[in-house]
Amino acid sequence: MMNNVVEVEGLTVERGGRTVLPDLSVVVPAGQVVGLLGPSGSGKSTLIRTVVGVQVVAGGTVRVLGEPAGSPDLRHRVGYVTQDPSVYDDLSVRANVRYFAAMLDAPRSSADDAIAAVDLTDHADALVGRLSGGQRSRVSLAAALVGDPELLVLDEPTVGLDPVLRRDLWGLFKRLAAQGRSLLVSSHVMDEAARCDRLLLLREGRVLADATLPDLLQRTGADDAEGAFLALIDRAEEAAR
Amino acid sequence: MNVHRTLLTAGRVLAQLRADHRTIALMLVVPCVLIGLLAWIFQDTPVFDGLGAPLLGVFPFVVMFIVTSVATLRERTSGTLERLLTTPMGKGDFMLGYALAFGVMAVLQALVATAFAVWVCGLDVAGPLWQLVVVAVLDALLGSALGLLASGFARTEFQAVQFMPAFVLPQFLLCGLIVARDRLPDLLRPVSDVLPLSYAVDAMKVVTTSAAPGGDVLGDAVVILGWVVASLVLGSLTLRRRTP
Numbered sequence: 001m002m003n004n005v006v007e008v009e010g011l012t013v014e015r016g017g018r019t020v021l022p023d024l025s026v027v028v029p030a031g032q033v034v035g036l037l038g039p040s041g042s043g044k045s046t047l048i049r050t051v052v053g054v055q056v057v058a059g060g061t062v063r064v065l066g067e068p069a070g071s072p073d074l075r076h077r078v079g080y081v082t083q084d085p086s087v088y089d090d091l092s093v094r095a096n097v098r099y100f101a102a103m104l105d106a107p108r109s110s111a112d113d114a115i116a117a118v119d120l121t122d123h124a125d126a127l128v129g130r131l132s133g134g135q136r137s138r139v140s141l142a143a144a145l146v147g148d149p150e151l152l153v154l155d156e157p158t159v160g161l162d163p164v165l166r167r168d169l170w171g172l173f174k175r176l177a178a179q180g181r182s183l184l185v186s187s188h189v190m191d192e193a194a195r196c197d198r199l200l201l202l203r204e205g206r207v208l209a210d211a212t213l214p215d216l217l218q219r220t221g222a223d224d225a226e227g228a229f230l231a232l233i234d235r236a237e238e239a240a241r
Numbered sequence: 242m243n244v245h246r247t248l249l250t251a252g253r254v255l256a257q258l259r260a261d262h263r264t265i266a267l268m269l270v271v272p273c274v275l276i277g278l279l280a281w282i283f284q285d286t287p288v289f290d291g292l293g294a295p296l297l298g299v300f301p302f303v304v305m306f307i308v309t310s311v312a313t314l315r316e317r318t319s320g321t322l323e324r325l326l327t328t329p330m331g332k333g334d335f336m337l338g339y340a341l342a343f344g345v346m347a348v349l350q351a352l353v354a355t356a357f358a359v360w361v362c363g364l365d366v367a368g369p370l371w372q373l374v375v376v377a378v379l380d381a382l383l384g385s386a387l388g389l390l391a392s393g394f395a396r397t398e399f400q401a402v403q404f405m406p407a408f409v410l411p412q413f414l415l416c417g418l419i420v421a422r423d424r425l426p427d428l429l430r431p432v433s434d435v436l437p438l439s440y441a442v443d444a445m446k447v448v449t450t451s452a453a454p455g456g457d458v459l460g461d462a463v464v465i466l467g468w469v470v471a472s473l474v475l476g477s478l479t480l481r482r483r484t485p
Contacts, residue, residue, distance in 0.1 A: 016485075054326065055484070056483045056485045070482065078327070082320045082323065086319060086323065088257060088321060091257060099249060099250075102245070103325060103329065127260070143324075
């Protein structure tokens with residue numbers, strides 16, 4: 001079993017004439033829930049898009065599950081959940097998940113399991129357009145889970161969810177990791193740091209920290225992830241002076 | 242390319258359409274209303290017999306162009322296309338799936354519009370009726386394929402809708418309905434010879450005026466089909482797995 005599911009080296013990405021990621025190097029270890037945390041605009045989504053292979057990159061290498069990001073072999077093995085739910089509003093939950101199951105060559109029966117995993121069995125026949133925002137993002141998650149990916153990459157999956165649902169989803173992520181899957185989950189909500197096995201703190205396209213939460217708290221003397229994040233920014237700015 | 246994925250994509254697009262009753266009604270009713278109006282304004286004159294059939298090819302072409310370009314643009318802006326392109330699905334599966342789904346709608350539309358033109362409006366057709374239907378289906382398919390291609394160049398809904406006049410109206414002006422193609426200015430004649438709608442209109446004319454139109458219609462049909470295939474191939478080239 002490989003140690004790292006994602007290995008990024010010297011990655012440079014430019015979007016709209018602006019360098020979003022300048023020379024970024026980072027690894028994501030296997031079998032864990034790794035939180036990609038940072039304020040909006042820090043480059044989280046760009047890094048995630050690069051890992052799933054939909055981002056045009058200006059330089060550097062990105063290897064995912066031992067292959068170059070975006071290679072055809074990875075299309076079965078990496079599940080991608082975009083920030084805005086990318087599912088069909090005019091189809092039912094079940095029709096959506098079954099369609100994505102078919103595109104991923106997953107058995108038809110796996111659709112109902114994926115719907116159950118995101119706790120939408122009661123809404124399986126409802127049109128996605130009629131669901132709440134939180135429910136729609138869970139349909140989007142089910143559409144990725146249905147392919148039984150080795151690596152699941154999720155861009156802000158818990159935005160706008162109520163606390164109970166957020167807890168349930170993080171519980172699901174933990175269970176998936178316990179089954180041997182790897183997860184890269186982005187969030188701009190710092191208190192979600194406590195739910196991750198490991199943290200990547202990103203700011204202005206640079207990695208501020210790559211550690212576990214206890215390590216981070218010890219190193220900065222802060223009480224929580226937000227405090228640690230601020231302490232690291234202060235230190236970096238002092239060092240720059 | 243994968244037949245299973247292509248068919249399921251077509252099924253999915255049709256399921257989406259089925260949920261939208263008003264769009265289906267518009268696709269089936271609008272060509273009939275236009276043909277009905279045309280028959281009405283030219284009542285007691287022979288004009289409808291000359292103009293009705295070509296327009297029976299043009300109206301489905303226009304309707305399908307708009308519907309398809311907006312449908313695929315929606316797929317791009319909603320992020321579902323980006324997601325699909327991270328799955329094993331091929332670009333050809335996507336394009337053909339759409340073409341098949343709208344092909345089914347084209348058959349329905351052509352059947353309804355032709356039946357209405359012939360049996361309600363009294364359009365005189367010298368050739369076999371089935372050929373009229375086949376050409377109408379081809380014209381609608383051509384609209385879909387060009388719509389798929391055009392949507393590749395549209396970033397917003399406003400742009401997509403305006404591609405209709407940009408792609409369709411010049412073809413309409415040059416297709417021989419307003420000025421016969423052999424009387425077009427020298428520079429425009431070769432342009433008209435290349436554009437697919439010229440062949441669509443030509444085929445419709447031939448079927449309505451000639452009792453045994455077989456060969457001529459076949460020639461036109463081949464050109465139209467060639468354009469359909471070329472548009473689908475070009476359209477699939479506008480699908481990018483990686484975007485900036």
